[in-house]
Amino acid sequence: MTRAELVALYGGSKYGGIEPSTSTPNVLVYSDPTEAKKHGYSFDGWSAAGDIYLYTGEGAGDQQLTDGNKSILNHVEAGRTLRLFRTTGRKLKPGGKIHYYVGEFALDTGQPFIRGECPDKTGKMRSAIVFRLKPADAVARRDGDEASTDDISPVAECDVVPVEQANAEEFAISGRKGGKGKRRETGLSGRYQAWLEAQQHDVKRLRLRPPGELRALYTDIYDVTAEELYEAKSTVNRNDIRMAVGQLLDYRRHIDVKVQQMTVLLPERPSSDLVNYIASCGMSCVYAAGKRHFDRAA
Template sequence: MTGPSGGLVGRGRITGAPSRQPSAPDEYWQQEPGTRWYVPLVVEEWLDAPVPRQRFVQDERFAEQSPLRTLFAGNPHKVTDAQWEAFEATFPGRGASDATGWLLEPGDEVKRKELHDRYGGSRQGGISKCAKSPNVLVFTDPRTGHQHGYYDEWAEDGTFHYTGEGQTGPQSLDSTGNAAIRDHVELGLALRVFEGSRGVVTYVGQFAVDPADPYSYGKAPGTGGGPLREVIRFHLVQVGATAPQSAVPVGTDYRTADESVTPAAPQFTPPDPDLAGRNLSAHRRLQNALAEAARARGLEVFSPRVTDPDFDLGWRASADGLTVCEVKSLTESNETRQLRTGIGQLLDYHDRLRGRAADVRAVLWVEREPADPRWVALCARAGITLAWPGREGDVLG
């Protein structure tokens, strides 16, 4: 808290992704600032009395780079690990966990029974709202989920589409589990995603419902191959680091992309032109055709699992090496943007996977040869193979 009587007064946590929202009521401001960026924040612990700022000013850990000297600059303020320790030391009962008592890191494995013993929630089902801790535990597992029509997957826009609860009949947003996901930011609950549903599960990381496009509806069979019914697909975005740098296997069985899909009218301009109009169908045709060509050469083709970055497809020629591929449609007007986007995505994928395979190759597969030939050499300098239909041998050989 700023001002003459200011100081450290409490601590909390961010519970979701940032979004643009109207500012607080008019009477709060001397001058209305209009629509601004906000993040949902829950204050979990208030001190009985402020710890005066002067106490920290006199601490040698704040001698050089200090947020205390720029209190009227824009928020947030970044602090060093030592400075954070100084703040934490003023709170009673501090421990090795974060402010919520959460002890797991992305990639950690835990028995589901022990997970619920520690944090609460039901040991059954895919969505578990905890009573003992401020968490909603979400489990995704194609081995058990597909039999109930739960097809969870990464979408082209980088969100993870998670199927809501309800094994028969149309799913409802008001059911206990679905409401917990929908309202987790409002309720101050962290959304924790796990891969697996029984026995030992892997913690993927913290996610949040996409505030701009929180969910959509789709069709899927009921339990045991029942008739098609309406299901809810929550659009989840990653909060912080989620990809484990460990021996977790990369990829799962390839999922053929639906080429007949008609994209819904977006609420905002999508950052990737592949998500709009004819580009989405072209993207999926390209992806499926390349997957078929890879299979024809005897390669093991796969799609990303939830612990993986959201590449379009990948293939494996040996146990030690793998290739991940980003697919882009191209038009004269979007060529530069698409190539820039694809290169950035592949650099991210490669960095996140290099600790999980001895050899990781990156391929940018585009609709046609770029009009500007410099892109081939630029990609090569970045360690990326740029190719298009007719040059399958360059990437599958």
């Protein structure tokens, strides 16, 4: 049915993703992944196990538990039923998109929602509310309705992945400001990867997913041969180097592969004080000493 037909039967509005009805005791929830991507998020869909439907709340910027989000959170107290509809990909003119009824849902009582980072329409990163909906009865499932990320895990995940795989997923969700800097970091990493591979090193990346998080974190270079993990930055200013050190410390908490050395990769040699700062954190510094050559700072 189209939204107009659904509104005529059950109330709500033809627009908006979360519609508490004033004519029936329902909160009508509409899932449209194609439209969601235009607004900077792609969480919506079934978990890998098929027992949770992830649904992103509404609101620009950092989302709050107000308005439609509050109506989902408090639907039981309000005596309302959560009913989920999803677009089929078909569209009628002028009737609009076709939706099918997925079923009746309730929030997971243990953890009704989680926070997930995603870009908004302008590319600025924000904190989104992602509801964890559990089927209350039999539901309709269709191929292709899986979420872009799996449901949260109680333990950390750590995988060694090819650089290309990590880049594909990172770039698919990227949209944050500073994209040019990120591309420069990628170029630096690519040159260093080629330099390592010329020395017969096996170069990969690590995919880390902290417990309770939706998005995976991808490290920069992981030299499998030397068991060395690198974080690249496009400048040698103090803030970027501090960020690189902080990222490596963050990664370290979830790594379950061998890492003998953690290293900051830079486009040129930083100041002596910053080299000392990196060393004081138990890390190393490698920098480009030419287009095809790299040195390790003493």
